[in-house]
Amino acid sequence: MAGKPTLRSVAQEAGVSIPTVSQVMRGTGRISEQTREKVLEAARKLHYVPDSRAAAMRSGENREIGFVINQFANPFNAEVVSGAVDLLDGEGYLVSILDTRDDAARQSRQLEAFIRNGRGGLMWVPALDTPEETVALLRAQGIPTVTFLRPAGDDFDHVGVRNAVATDAATRHLVDLGHRHIAYLGGTGMTAVRRRRIAGYERALAAQDLGPAIVWPSIDTKRAGMEAMLELYRTHPKVTAVVCNGDMVALGACLGLVKAGLQPGKDVSVIGFDDIEDASVATPPLTTMAVSPQKLGRKLAQVLLNRIREPEMPVSLSEVFAELVIRETTGPAPQSSDAAASTRAR
């Protein structure tokens, strides 16, 4: 009853030495069937569970890995996480997740907490404005680390999305539908990711001699997307299509259009990014640049496993393509470029 069961207590119960119990538990060494039985019986009786941390200390093998992500509740991220966790779980790793909320100070504390508590590997979405100091800290520990979505220096493996190619394709799709005034909506802070997405959008506009580019900021939530859309529409009534930084923003934008008495996909076209589950269920269903979060998560986990198993391999960089999924929030541009505006005003 008192105290948790250890190798020692099991050994005592079974009447053998500690190393013997250790070997039985791990199936190594030469053990007679008879003592094996005896030991297993004792272990069962005491509900013995080995202490991996003590084991890790001696053997150096640590099967606990950490995932530091910028937004825990975001459905896209949640699916990435579950993809990564599934793969690693199958390989006998325990994955624990922390949410930085894109706060660099919080992130610093959390990474340190992971280091203190011994992680055998890290998957990391660096927060906005991650200081070089944090990167240096991580480097000094020599823990196998893979950055995700946002790169952080050349010392870590990286898994990301072909952002510029994707927004280029998204914008081109809208141009092909006849839209001439296309805005970019969402994303906060000038992250590398956002820069690349905007670059793709601008490249597509430039290729068709359209412009000027209209880049409208917004937090990555549905509510913020709604408010941003209303505001954008008020100030730029000529806009008939928006490329969004993420599905949450896009769904919010649709909500905003409905609130303004407009119909997404008819009066104003909206295109998202990620293809989260809600995108296909929403009314109307959202056109979006789909990246399979499950696949991305598995890729991420696989890269980390490779690093753990082959620490000396050269740093790798993997980028996954996004794919245009056409649903009902994009459609031909209205006849007059401000037909949408006329529906509304006065």
Add this chain to the structure above:
Amino acid sequence: MAGKPTLRSVAQEAGVSIPTVSQVMRGTGRISEQTREKVLEAARKLHYVPDSRAAAMRSGENREIGFVINQFANPFNAEVVSGAVDLLDGEGYLVSILDTRDDAARQSRQLEAFIRNGRGGLMWVPALDTPEETVALLRAQGIPTVTFLRPAGDDFDHVGVRNAVATDAATRHLVDLGHRHIAYLGGTGMTAVRRRRIAGYERALAAQDLGPAIVWPSIDTKRAGMEAMLELYRTHPKVTAVVCNGDMVALGACLGLVKAGLQPGKDVSVIGFDDIEDASVATPPLTTMAVSPQKLGRKLAQVLLNRIREPEMPVSLSEVFAELVIRETTGPAPQSSDAAASTRAR
């Protein structure tokens, strides 16, 4: 460069003994200002981070705690988690989260993983059909444990919601609006929680001599809620109001109604449970039984802290009340009890 920094390497760098460094790092013992500086300088230089697991082994204090939950991505749960994490983070604890997906086998592996990897405390939403064996395993470890939402035996502290009172109130609200045919929608498996919620619903019906009770199962997702609503409506056209087991199901139900050409809150009233963020943003905004997930999460964390600090305290049971938030998905019952049906058929 090679290998992670340890007390030993810092001691060597600073030219002092290992215990000295240990004392400096923790601010204990008597240390001259001069050596203190020297040691801190060396620690900074090597990016030294103490290994809490080794420390825990010797001192017995473990500030890493685990949260085992049944559905990670569920927005309500996500907010509970963030509430709990915030409080514990402030107290210097590291919280790691695992998702059982209500799979008992998966849960058993995960709990064991937490035990192996040494958690100083556990918050636990027991999966459906959790076997007694799992409970016994946990008990044998003597780890401070708090169950959440679903109780699991009398040996653990528990934090939950006044379920029966809440669904009673929800049903009564619908009765007051004139509804006479009210169904209960959602929830899978006969959990204690679901039983209690259904009991509240049935109690309210019985108090008004209404009936029979119609209990319709559904997974706790939006899509499943939508499908269940369509099916329910097809087979029970007289129903003019549904009490839902959760907001996700309720939002799905509204989607289903719209798909069937009906208007939530007018043709059929829908009431949810939880008050997740989407509930207030949805169109129309959802009437629901609100429990503040943040508050619940903090409560949960507080109970666990108390247990960790006072291991001998008698087992506690905390239940939080839910509060009716009236929005737009509930309204007066249509004139004819099957007015809704007539809108639809033939």
Add this chain to the structure above:
DNA sequence: GACAGGTGATATATCGTTACATCATGGTAC
């Protein structure tokens, strides 16, 4: 000048486990 007391550092044992070396035993070979 010997002793008490405070200061600032170190020696040593220990936590639960694993790696490696060692040891007792019995069977086989010569």
Add this chain to the structure above:
DNA sequence: GTACCATGATGTAACGATATATCACCTGTC
């Protein structure tokens, strides 16, 4: 009967930290 080998177990040190005891050294006191 000695040597050799395989088998099945144990002894010991180490991982990185902390707790406790101990130890120099200095100061002040009688």
